[in-house]
Amino acid sequence: MTRVPTAALFAVCVIVWSTTWYAITWQVDTAAPEVGVAARFGLAGAVVLAALALRGLPWRRGPREHARFALQGVLLYGISYVAVYHAETLLVSGLVAVGYSASPLLGGLGSRWLFGTPLTRRFVAGGLLGLAGVALIFWPEFGHAAAAAGTAAGVAWTTAAVLLSAGGALAASRNRSHGLPLWPTLGWGMVYGALAALLCAALLGRSFALPAAPSWWLALGYLAIVGSVLTFACYLTIVDRLGAGASGTIGVMTPLLALVVSLLLEGYRPQWISLAGALLAAWGNVWMLRPAAPLRAAAAAAE
Numbered sequence: 001m002t003r004v005p006t007a008a009l010f011a012v013c014v015i016v017w018s019t020t021w022y023a024i025t026w027q028v029d030t031a032a033p034e035v036g037v038a039a040r041f042g043l044a045g046a047v048v049l050a051a052l053a054l055r056g057l058p059w060r061r062g063p064r065e066h067a068r069f070a071l072q073g074v075l076l077y078g079i080s081y082v083a084v085y086h087a088e089t090l091l092v093s094g095l096v097a098v099g100y101s102a103s104p105l106l107g108g109l110g111s112r113w114l115f116g117t118p119l120t121r122r123f124v125a126g127g128l129l130g131l132a133g134v135a136l137i138f139w140p141e142f143g144h145a146a147a148a149a150g151t152a153a154g155v156a157w158t159t160a161a162v163l164l165s166a167g168g169a170l171a172a173s174r175n176r177s178h179g180l181p182l183w184p185t186l187g188w189g190m191v192y193g194a195l196a197a198l199l200c201a202a203l204l205g206r207s208f209a210l211p212a213a214p215s216w217w218l219a220l221g222y223l224a225i226v227g228s229v230l231t232f233a234c235y236l237t238i239v240d241r242l243g244a245g246a247s248g249t250i251g252v253m254t255p256l257l258a259l260v261v262s263l264l265l266e267g268y269r270p271q272w273i274s275l276a277g278a279l280l281a282a283w284g285n286v287w288m289l290r291p292a293a294p295l296r297a298a299a300a301a302a303e
Helices: 006-028 033-054 063-088 093-115 121-143 145-177 182-203 214-242 250-265 272-289 293-302
Strands: none
Touching (some): 006 033, 006 063, 006 214, 006 250, 033 063, 033 182, 063 093, 063 182, 093 121, 093 145, 093 250, 093 272, 121 272, 182 214, 250 272
């Protein structure tokens, strides 16, 4: 089988994920966030496992592997996305996406703490600049007194989502380092993520009735197949090749494109300080990763 270049995997992740943030708004308007997450990853996981079974590939695993699948799935596909969906009930989708500019720094720090991956001072300094950029983007939103409480709650949900997602990415990196195969890990992880979302829905007393709105179902198909199966397969392959820290560079361009989508489709009109923050966040993330010779060599070797 032809090896897909790492650059192509990056492009798929950035282009698709920059639009999934907006697609989520089609779901949170008509159903509880927990139900949307459960349906999305339940369908995605079922598609992956069914494809493995139809092709005669092994998809049944042992209890120890399932424990690792569950850790990755609950963090990366379950409760982190519950937090994302809640954030998008309060904030423009592009702003939630911008919060993920912190992913490279968190991924790098977590990889250093858990796996001993070396970090440079430039990496940390660039990550802090990225965080400063995110703060500038959100700053004007707090200036609207009537919406300040909702904005604060949205930022809190976004922060929780980023932290949980970073933990899930590290769990995925660890699973791959233990030799767990990509597709069974992806399929079972999504199933466990869906179960975690269902548990959240049950604990919160959410209605499990699925909406009749065509937009909800169109968004479900796009988010589950394109935005989950395809992109997470690309993303986890990048994690496998480059590690959790370097793979976080996807978070550099995705928020910028997501903001453009919000400008075009959600009527978002940023102030100059928000635009400056977006540029600072992007520059900080590029700066912290681009000069690292070992990472460039790893990317070249992965092609």
